[in-house]
Amino acid sequence: QSALTQPASVSGSPGQSITISCTGSSSDVGGYNYVSWYQQHPGKAPKLMIYDVSDRPSGVSNRFSGSKSDNTASLTISGLQAEDEADYYCSSYTSGSTLVFGGGTKLTVL
Amino acid sequence: EVQLVQSGGGLVQPGGSLRLSCAASGFPFSNYAMSWVRQAPGKGLEWVSVVTRGGSTLYADSVEGRFTISRDNSENTVYLQLNSLRAEDTAVYYCAKERNPYTTAVRRCDFWGQGTLVTVSS
Numbered sequence: 001q002s003a004l005t006q007p008a009s010v011s012g013s014p015g016q017s018i019t020i021s022c023t024g025s026s027s028d029v030g031g032y033n034y035v036s037w038y039q040q041h042p043g044k045a046p047k048l049m050i051y052d053v054s055d056r057p058s059g060v061s062n063r064f065s066g067s068k069s070d071n072t073a074s075l076t077i078s079g080l081q082a083e084d085e086a087d088y089y090c091s092s093y094t095s096g097s098t099l100v101f102g103g104g105t106k107l108t109v110l
Numbered sequence: 111e112v113q114l115v116q117s118g119g120g121l122v123q124p125g126g127s128l129r130l131s132c133a134a135s136g137f138p139f140s141n142y143a144m145s146w147v148r149q150a151p152g153k154g155l156e157w158v159s160v161v162t163r164g165g166s167t168l169y170a171d172s173v174e175g176r177f178t179i180s181r182d183n184s185e186n187t188v189y190l191q192l193n194s195l196r197a198e199d200t201a202v203y204y205c206a207k208e209r210n211p212y213t214t215a216v217r218r219c220d221f222w223g224q225g226t227l228v229t230v231s232s
Contacts, residue, residue, distance in 0.1 A: 001171070036218040091218075093215065099147075099157040099160070099219075101156060104154040
């Protein structure tokens with residue numbers, strides 16, 4: 001199972017919005033509504049931010065939103081804040097009943 | 111409060127073995143699938159294995175035949191036995207809990223352990 005494709009880096013200024021894409025195939029992203037997004041700060045465990053394409057766990061800011069079109073999922077962060085600076089990973093359930101992650105995107109808040 | 115506390119890990123020679131443990135609390139452990147995910151130094155996340163509530167297991171191709179996941183519902187603990195270790199297995203290993211109960215697979219991980227470093231080197 002090949003890793004999902006994410007941009008290596010994105011950046012934005014405080015208050016702006018950014019979008020991170022996550023491209024897979026019909027065997028993962030396109031085939032199931034089981035895309036998740038994780039935030040990871042340096043030296044910390046990942047934190048679930050979005051699950052099932054667009055649902056937010058309790059306690060996650062509504063500045064984080066998710067969507068999907070065909071084989072590409074997207075994470076949008078609005079009203080960027082300094083604490084949003086982190087690595088972001090997408091994941092998807094696959095036709096093999098496994099989980100596949102994206103390569104990760106480093107978000108820099110300018 | 112959900113807690114996943116990991117133990118095990120350390121330095122091991124190529125070809126060696128190691129067992130990782132993940133003790134869970136704060137939720138009905140036996141109702142949830144549990145996974146292991148690893149992260150090589152400076153690299154991204156890689157899913158490794160899952161054990162369902164019923165004990166069914168799946169593995170990434172990269173570890174199939176070398177790693178074994180298991181669970182002890184009486185001890186609320188999930189294990190990962192790592193055999194025939196290679197340099198490329200060097201990583202921080204995380205245990206993670208599936209968000210929804212009674213699922214037959216892992217689809218989204220809502221809580222993660224603190225991670226434990228496995229270093230494979232001579």
